[in-house]
Amino acid sequence: MKATVNKMVQNMFRTGFLVRASHTVLTWVITLILFLHNTDLRRCEERGELLLPVLFFLLVVLSVLLYFVVSLMDPGFVLNDTVKGVQGSHEEMESMIPQCSTPRLRRCGYCLLQQPMRAKHCQMCKRCVRRFDHHCPWIENCVGERNHRWFIVYLLVQLLALLWALHITLSGISPGVTWQLWFTGNGFLLAALTVVGVFSVVVVLLLGSHLYLVSINCTTWEFMSRHRISYLKHCGDEENPFDRGVFCNLWDFFCICSTVVWEQVYRRNTPNPV
Numbered sequence: 001m002k003a004t005v006n007k008m009v010q011n012m013f014r015t016g017f018l019v020r021a022s023h024t025v026l027t028w029v030i031t032l033i034l035f036l037h038n039t040d041l042r043r044c045e046e047r048g049e050l051l052l053p054v055l056f057f058l059l060v061v062l063s064v065l066l067y068f069v070v071s072l073m074d075p076g077f078v079l080n081d082t083v084k085g086v087q088g089s090h091e092e093m094e095s096m097i098p099q100c101s102t103p104r105l106r107r108c109g110y111c112l113l114q115q116p117m118r119a120k121h122c123q124m125c126k127r128c129v130r131r132f133d134h135h136c137p138w139i140e141n142c143v144g145e146r147n148h149r150w151f152i153v154y155l156l157v158q159l160l161a162l163l164w165a166l167h168i169t170l171s172g173i174s175p176g177v178t179w180q181l182w183f184t185g186n187g188f189l190l191a192a193l194t195v196v197g198v199f200s201v202v203v204v205l206l207l208g209s210h211l212y213l214v215s216i217n218c219t220t221w222e223f224m225s226r227h228r229i230s231y232l233k234h235c236g237d238e239e240n241p242f243d244r245g246v247f248c249n250l251w252d253f254f255c256i257c258s259t260v261v262w263e264q265v266y267r268r269n270t271p272n273p274v
Contacts, residue, residue: 019138020140023067024064027060027064028060031060033188033189033192034192035053037188037189038172039172040167040172042172056164056168060161062157063157066153067139067158069147070139070143071141072141075141075144075146075148076131076144076147077125077128077144078111078116078119080113081113081114105117105263108128109121113128116130116261116262118132118262120221122135125142131219133213133219134219139151145259145260149254152214155203155206155207156207159200162196162203163200165196166193166196169196170193173189214249214253215250216243217243217244217249217253242262
């Protein structure tokens with residue numbers, strides 16, 4: 001645990017520091033605007049009703065913490081040629097996965113490691129990532145096997161914070177005698193409303209698309225590039241060898257934390273193997 005925390009701290013300052021710092025500063029600037037202007041939060045404070053302000057503050061803190069967790073944790077980098085979860089040597093692993101029923105494991109042309117099924121080399125991180133979904137510039141990290149579920153939890157918490165912030169911002173906008181006075185009096189809130197509104201739309205689209213892909217056990221990379229992926233290009237447009245049904249897919253994704261040997265899943269669920 002200590003080694004993991006130290007690694008996350010080192011990653012914070014090694015890559016993506018500007019992106020993470022910008023996200024954090026923007027989050028707290030908008031939060032400060034909502035607390036300082038005549039919004040529902042400010043009116044609750046003046047009446048001595050601190051429950052809603054405290055809950056909103058804690059929700060923002062939680063969203064920031066989840067952001068850093070997803071941004072800094074290992075997304076599932078491939079460290080060696082051994083597929084985790086399978087005991088024994090590489091030769092034993094190959095004997096468990098017949099080559100006649102499963103596409104051969106390919107060796108990465110960049111890091112020279114053998115890629116498990118559903119892994120991909122990320123040009124930004126310069127590493128191979130297990131169950132690669134995509135590289136997210138927002139968190140400046142890959143979304144893969146180890147942090148994908150936390151990425152979705154983060155999106156959900158972030159969406160709740162954004163929608164609540166949207167309501168709070170609208171509650172603080174006051175009328176003005178003229179357009180100029182109205183714009184001058186509500187300038188900071190209007191800026192916050194614009195930023196929060198744009199981010200809300202982005203997060204809704206991201207969360208909706210990822211929940212759909214999780215429900216069919218497909219990654220963004222597989223969905224966008226299935227015609228170029230060796231283990232999918234022979235499948236029909238509606239065929240997915242990893243799909244076990246919506247309930248099982250969601251259960252496996254959110255509740256099963258161990259590494260999955262996708263070669264075995266592929267062999268069981270592919271009626272016409274390559």
